[in-house]
Amino acid sequence: MKILVPVKRVIDPYVNIRVKSDETGVETDNVKMSMNPFCEIAVEEAIRLKEANKAEEIIAISIGNQQCQETIRTALAMGADRGIHVLTDDVLEPLALAKILAKVYEEENPGLVIMGKQAIDGDNNQTGQMFAALTDLSQGTFASKIEIDGEQAVVTREIDGGLQTIKINLPAVITTDLRLNEPRYASLPNIMKAKKKTIDQKSPSDYGVDVAPRLKVLKVVEPPKRQAGVKVETVSELVEKLKNEAGVI
Amino acid sequence: MTTLFFTEHANGVLNDQSLKAISGAKEFGNDLHILIAGSNIDEAVAEASKIEGVSKVIHLNSNEFDNILAEKLAAAMFDLSGEYSYFAAAATTTGKNVMPRLSAKLDVSQISEIIGVESPDTFVRTIYAGNAIATVQSSDEKKVLTIRPTAFQSCKITENACEISIIDPQNIPAISEFVGEELTKSDRPELTSAKTIISGGRGMQNGENFELLDKVAAKLNAAVGASRAAVDAGFVPNDYQVGQTGKVVAPELYIAVGISGAIQHLAGMKDSKIIVAINKDEEAPIFDVADYGLVADLFQVLPELEGAL
DSSP states (O other), X not given: OEEEEEOOEEEOTTSOOOBOTTSSSBOOTTOOEEEOHHHHHHHHHHHHHHHTTXXXXXXXXXXXXXXXXXXXXXXXXXXXXXXXXXXXXXXXXXXXXXXXXXXXXXXXXXXXXXXXXXXXXXXXXXXXXXXXXXXXXXXXXXXXXXXXXXXXXXXXEEETTEEEEEEEESSEEEEEOGGGOOOOOXXXXXXXXXXXXXXXXXXXXXXXXXXXXXXXXXXXXXXXXXXXXXXXXXXXXXXXXXXXXXXXX | OEEEEXXXXXXXXXXXXXXXXXXXXXXXOSEEEEEEEOXXXXXXHHHHTTBTTOOEEEEEOOGGGSSOOHHHHHHHHHHXXXXXXXXXXXXXXXXXXXXXXXXXXXXXXXXXXXXXXXXXXXXXXXXXXXXXXXXXXXXXXXXXXXXXXXXXXXXXXXXXXXXXXEEOOOOOOOSEEEEEEEXXXXXXXXXXXXXXXXXXXXXXXXXXXXXXXXXXXXXXXXEEEEOHHHHHTTSSOGGXXXXXXXXXXXOXXXXXXXXXXXXXXXXXXXXXXXXXXXXXXXXXXXXXXXXXXXXXXHHHHHHHHHHHO
C-alpha cells in the first residue's frame, strides 16, 4: 500500500510570533520556518509502517510557495520516497487544500493518508476531516496509536476525557496527535540521498478545483497583555492574598 | 435564519462545554435549534428542551449515536442541513472531529474555535496558539463554526420546555465503528470545567511527585493539570496537558508549579482570572503573567501550602 502524507511549512514552533503593525497578519519575513510538528509525526508514522512492511511507498505532498520544497525535502530525508509540490503563493484555506488533496488521492490511490491534526499557524484542525468528507473515507482523528489490521485500521484517539478506540475501514484518513511517536532526525547520508529523490511540481489549476478564499481576514492583532503582578515571600502570605485580596479560595 | 447547534451529553446530563458554547451560538442572532443524538437519553433531551432561548430540539434517536463517530453524525447533520443557515458545536474533541466533515460536505469554509461574534458574518478567533487574534469575515452562504467554551458563560436552563422533534435517521454510513473508551478516572473535577486548577511542569521531576499536587488539589477541590514538558517527560498522561496542543482552560484560580511558562503553555491558561506561579527560577517567564509569584522550591512549598489550606 501507498501512504500519502501531506506536510505543511509553518513558522518554527519555538519562534516568538510578531504581529505586523498594520494588523494584516503575522510577520513571516526572515523568520525561521519548519515542518509543522504534527506533520513530522505523520511522516514518522508512515515510515514506521513502511519499516514494519505494512506499506511500500510514502509520498509527501506540500501545497504552498517555492520554499515548501524544503519541507518536502525534509520529509524525503526522514524516509519518504517521493514528493509532490503544488506550487501557489496564495495561502489556501483548509477546504481548498482538502479539495486538492482529494484530487491527488484519486490519482495516487493510497491505502492510507496520514496527516497532522492541525497546523500550528492557523490552528484550524480541519483539513484531514474535510479531505475525508470529500473522498467519503473514514477518519481517525487525533491518533495516539495506529494498528493496521488487514482491511481495517484500529486507531486510539485522544479525546477530552481520555482515550477512545475505533475501527475504521481502509483506505482511511488518520490525523496525528502528539503522543503517536517521536519523529526521527534525518541523518546526513539520508539528507544527501533525499536530494536525488523526485519532487513533481504541480499547480492548483492542474487539479481544476475552486480554491478561491471564502474567508477574509479583517485584522490580526496582539492578544491583550497580562500585567505581571506581585511577588510574595511566603506561603502564608500567598494564602492570605488569595483569600482576602483575590477572593478565589 | 436558524442555527443548528450540536449538543453533547453523558449519563443524562448535558455537557457543560456545550452549554457554554450555546451562549456563543446565541450571539449569531438566529433562531436556535439544538441537535442531540443517542438512544435512551430522555433526561438529556428533556434538559435540552429547557435551555433558555432554544425553540426546538431535534433528537436523533438511534443507538448509532450512542458513541459519536464523525462519519455517521456528519451524514445525519447533512441530511438535516436544508433548513439551516448556521451549524455550530463546542470546540471539544467531538466537535472538532465532526464539524469540519460536515463543513466540507456543505462546501463551506469552517471557522474554528471562535472566541467572539462581531456580527452575523464576522467572528473572532485565536491563531498561533493565542499569540495573535484574528477577526474573520465569512462570505459563505451557510456558516459552520466551532465555539471555544471558555470564552462564554454557561447558558441558563429554564422551567419551560420547547418542542422536541424525534428523528430516526436512515442510511448512516458504516465505514467506522466504536470499539471502546478508556476515560481517565479521577476524584477531581474535569480540567475544562474546574474553578481551580493546579498544574505541574518539568520541575516536578517525576510522576510520583504529582501526588504533592493531588494533595493540594484535594484541599481546593481543584483539577490537576500539567505542562507539555511534563507530559513529554512521561510524568502524567496527555489528557492532563494544558496548552496549545492540549486543553485551553480559564479557571478562577490557576496555580502553576514548576512550570517555566513556555508560549505553548501560556496559550492554554492565560485567560485564567488569577494566576499563581511557584518556581525557584525567578527569571521564569511564567512570572510575567502571574498575579502572585512565589520564588521558592516547590518541594518545600507544596506540603506547606497543603497545611495552610
